[in-house]
Structures are given as structure tokens and as C-alpha cells.
Amino acid sequence: MASSVGGLAVRVQEEPQRAAPVALPAFADIVREHQGMVFSLAWHYLHDRALAEEMAQEVFLELYRHIGSIQSPEHLLFWLRKVASRKCIDQTRRRVFWPKFGLDEIPEPPAKLRQSDPLLSRALARLVASLPEKARMLVILRFQEDLDPSDIARVLDMPVGTVKSQLQRSLDVLRDKLARTVGEIAL
Amino acid sequence: MRFLALFFLLGMACYGQALDLKDLDKLAAKATETTDVTLDGSLLRLGAKFLSADDPDQAKVKKLVAELKAVYVRTYDFEQEGGYSEADLASIRTQLRSPGWSRIVGVQSKKDHDNTEIFLKTGSEPGGLAIVCTNPKQLLVVNIVGKIDLDELSDLGGNFGIPKIDIEKKKPAPKKDSDK
Amino acid sequence: MSNLEDDLRLALRREEPSLDFAERVLARLSEPPAVPTWRQRWAVLMRPPRLQWAAVAVVLSVLIPAGTVQYQKELRYRAEGERAKAQLLFAVRVAGSRLHQAQRKVLETSRPGTRL
Numbered sequence: 001m002a003s004s005v006g007g008l009a010v011r012v013q014e015e016p017q018r019a020a021p022v023a024l025p026a027f028a029d030i031v032r033e034h035q036g037m038v039f040s041l042a043w044h045y046l047h048d049r050a051l052a053e054e055m056a057q058e059v060f061l062e063l064y065r066h067i068g069s070i071q072s073p074e075h076l077l078f079w080l081r082k083v084a085s086r087k088c089i090d091q092t093r094r095r096v097f098w099p100k101f102g103l104d105e106i107p108e109p110p111a112k113l114r115q116s117d118p119l120l121s122r123a124l125a126r127l128v129a130s131l132p133e134k135a136r137m138l139v140i141l142r143f144q145e146d147l148d149p150s151d152i153a154r155v156l157d158m159p160v161g162t163v164k165s166q167l168q169r170s171l172d173v174l175r176d177k178l179a180r181t182v183g184e185i186a187l
Numbered sequence: 188m189r190f191l192a193l194f195f196l197l198g199m200a201c202y203g204q205a206l207d208l209k210d211l212d213k214l215a216a217k218a219t220e221t222t223d224v225t226l227d228g229s230l231l232r233l234g235a236k237f238l239s240a241d242d243p244d245q246a247k248v249k250k251l252v253a254e255l256k257a258v259y260v261r262t263y264d265f266e267q268e269g270g271y272s273e274a275d276l277a278s279i280r281t282q283l284r285s286p287g288w289s290r291i292v293g294v295q296s297k298k299d300h301d302n303t304e305i306f307l308k309t310g311s312e313p314g315g316l317a318i319v320c321t322n323p324k325q326l327l328v329v330n331i332v333g334k335i336d337l338d339e340l341s342d343l344g345g346n347f348g349i350p351k352i353d354i355e356k357k358k359p360a361p362k363k364d365s366d367k
Numbered sequence: 368m369s370n371l372e373d374d375l376r377l378a379l380r381r382e383e384p385s386l387d388f389a390e391r392v393l394a395r396l397s398e399p400p401a402v403p404t405w406r407q408r409w410a411v412l413m414r415p416p417r418l419q420w421a422a423v424a425v426v427l428s429v430l431i432p433a434g435t436v437q438y439q440k441e442l443r444y445r446a447e448g449e450r451a452k453a454q455l456l457f458a459v460r461v462a463g464s465r466l467h468q469a470q471r472k473v474l475e476t477s478r479p480g481t482r483l
Contacts, residue, residue: 024393031389039384050449053384060392124378132219143372144379175371224454234451248459258458294469303469318465329462341470344463 027067031060034076037145038084044140045088047129055091059084081145081155089133120178127177134158135170142167206317206330210278211261214326217270218263227257227332247343254314255333261326268323276319279328283317307337316340391442 038059042052062083063070070076128139134156141152149167153160205227215221226234231252238249252258263271283290283306292305301322308315314334320327 024396027396028389028393031392035388036381036383039388040379040381043382044379048450048453050446050453053388054446056384056388057392057395061395064396120374121378124374128375128379130220139375140379143375144381146376171371174375178371222457224458226451226454226458230447230451231455233448234453234455237448237452238455245456248456251459252455258455260458260461262461292469292473294472296472303465305466305469316462318462320465327461327465329458329465331458331462337466340459340463341466342463343459344465344467 027064030063030076034080035060037077038080040144041081041084041137041140042088044125044128044144045136046091047126051091055087056084058087078155081141081147085137085141085155089137092133124174124178127174130177131170131173135166135173138163138167139170139174205257205259205315205332206279206282206328208259208261208279208328208330210275211263211326211328214263214271214275217265219266220262220264222260222262224258224260226259231255231257244343247339251336251339251343252333255331255335257330257332259328259330259332261328263326265324270324271326276321276326279317279319283319288315288317394442 035056039052039056042055042059043049046052046055059080063076063080066079070079128136131139137156138152141147141155142149147155149163150160152158152167153163156163215223235249235252238245240246240249265271282288287308288306289309290304290306292303294303295301302320304319306315306317306319308317314332316329316331316335316337318327318329
């Protein structure tokens, strides 16, 4: 049985528990295709670049072990988001997390991107990183990954209604915090 | 805002030793967020080694920390007021009253209920700086051990912050549902 | 769509990890399986006529991991170094900003005409 994941043929074994052997170069392509998404989830959540890279590596190592269970490119994306979210939330529950005392380590983005206000972006990213765990991941999945609340609910295993209400509440909190941080802004 | 003495803050080198911060450990269980930075010996040297000489800020930090022995930071954020008490800080305050330590700054804001105290250890080697910041929902303790230029440190602290942003005022948009 | 949502999309746009990220993942995947015990190695060596190939396998199983282990050590060293650097920068900024704020407040208060 074979299926296509990210355009590459992956041999899926009859017993799904065993990881299918994937040639490393092929797996490297999968990593390169999705590393930005996984890393960014961790980076925006943890606000610690080194830790985010470590977390992202762990996600791909786990993917390699479970590659046989991936059924489609869409499933792969779902799987990566789900595992990355879970690992990030577990990470903050297990150990210390960096609070926000004016620390600004966000590097300049590699590509030229439209930025209405780079300082505002940095302030917002920090404020998002200061939200409680689940709310933080909700906002990141919504605005980094552009997921619908129903998709977010599947990734985080939460009721859709809870996702919607928490998202709205988080936006309200961010709006208030941002207003206090930078003064009155266009809302 | 109360004003207390501020002496020799510019260009002063100071010498001190590590504070015992163990009494703060129990606060982690009650805090919603905690930071624990412990950099001493080889870990501090390793971190300094990775600072980039090409980045102006990092190059300044590299120069600043060249003679440090250790750096400790503990921060605790609490959901509600009363997450910590003065009793939790008693051991640290006792240490900061010991010979060699001088309280050089105490700044209190009645508006934000922020209280910042800065201590220096002078005299015998190694050097030391301690900062204790409190407000009803937050506690910060910094201890730097070794010789450090306070002027440079303060200068870096001023530059790292985000400058004031002027954003054009517009009418607030009506709240929208978060759905697509 | 509100400006805040646009700003959030900009603030939370995807970024790439370091350039050799994929290589580092592969390096961790390339870690060899557990090195056989000396008893297992001897058992393999004592089985002719495959003695020669077994000996080659044993030698390779020692040499190849040595190179990979060294690379792994370097990766871990780099990750530790970056983390220590991040902690150091954080500590300096926290201390510096508090010192700067206190200094500013004291200087403001000490201006002529200010009541103490």
C-alpha cells in the first residue's frame, strides 16, 4: 500500500504501529517543506529561539517514527500542528517560561515582508506570548496558520464553542494590553 | 514617589558575592509564570562566547560581562495579589543588610505600586549588584556577581526597550466575531 | 477584518529556523542503533565462514558512531551555547532596564524645584 505525502511516495506497512522506512533525503524534503510552520508555532509560543528549534526538531523526530500512520498531505499538516501544539503546551507546563520585561530577541525576518509597524509587531508577538497556554496556542493557530475555529478545535481537542469564546476573549485582552503598551491605536 | 540616596551610579565598578535565593523556590508553585536564570562559571562563559561581535548590542554585552562570575534572575508572576509576602523576601533582605552591601536606590511608584531597590556590594572581590523589584502581582530579583560597569549596564537597559510609538488615532472599529 | 487581526497576522507570520535545521534533524535520525555488547560481537566473530564480514561490521559499528557522536556533541554544544546566550541577554536587559528606569526617576526627582 502506498500513499503520497508531500508529493513523495511513502510505503505504508500493513501494521501501522511500525514506522515505514523513509529514505532520509525524502524525509529531509518533508522537513524543509514544513519546518517554517512547525518552528514558527514553537517560536511564537515559547518566545525562545533555541528552545523553539529544539522543540521543532523533536516534532520531526516523532514524525519520522510515526510516518507510517500519515495518510495524506492534509493529515500530515494536521498531525504536525497537533503534535507541535501539544509539545509546546507540555513544555511550558513542565518548566520555566520567559516573562516579558522588555526582552526583544525577535530577529529580522529573512524575507522582505510587509510590515505596517515592526515595533508594533514585536509588541504584539510579546503580548501573545504572555497569554495563558491554551489561549496563546489558539491565537497562534488562528493568526499564524489561518485556521478556522473548527480546525483549531480538532487540533487542540477542544469544543468549537470554547475555541470561539476563548479567541474572542483573547482578542479583547490583547486589544486592552496593546492599548496600554503603546497608547491609543487604531482598532 | 519616594526619593532615596543615589551615589556614584555612573562609571562605578562594584564587587560582591552570590545571594542565596533558595527561599524563593517555593513561589514557583503559586506563580502563573516563573523565570529562573542561573548562569555561573562555565555556563556564563559559554553564553558570553556565543554573543555576536557583529551585533552592536551583543558586542556591548560581551564587554560588560567580561569580568562577571555569575548572573541570577528570578521572576514570578501571580494571577492575584498576595501571591508572595515580605516574609518570602526576608532571607534576601537579611543578606542585603550584611556588611559590604549598600542600598543605593529605592524608587517607589504609588500609581503602579512598583517598588525598585538597587544594592551594591563594594570593597572586597568579587563584585555584586542586586535588584529587587516588587509589585502586588510580580516579583523580580536579580543578582549579578563580579565586576560590572553600572553606567554601561544602565545604558544598555535604556536602549533595549521599545521607544515610544506614535500611532495615528482613529475611531475604534466595531468588534467583530473571530470567525472567518 | 479589524486592524488588530491584520496586525496579529503580521506579528505571527511564519519564520524559518536556522539554515541547517533540516540537516540537524537528519543528523539526529542518523544516530546508529545501540552498539552491540562485547559478548554479541564475539559471538558474531566466532561464526565462520562469515568471520571476515562480521569483523568489518564490528569495526564499522565503532568507527561510524564515533563520527556521528562527535557531530551530535557539537550540535548539543551549539544549542546549549545559544540558550546560555539568550539567558545572558535576558538577564542583562532586565537588570539594565530596571537600573535605567530607577536612574531616570531619581534624576527627574532631583531636578530643581522638585519636592522630595
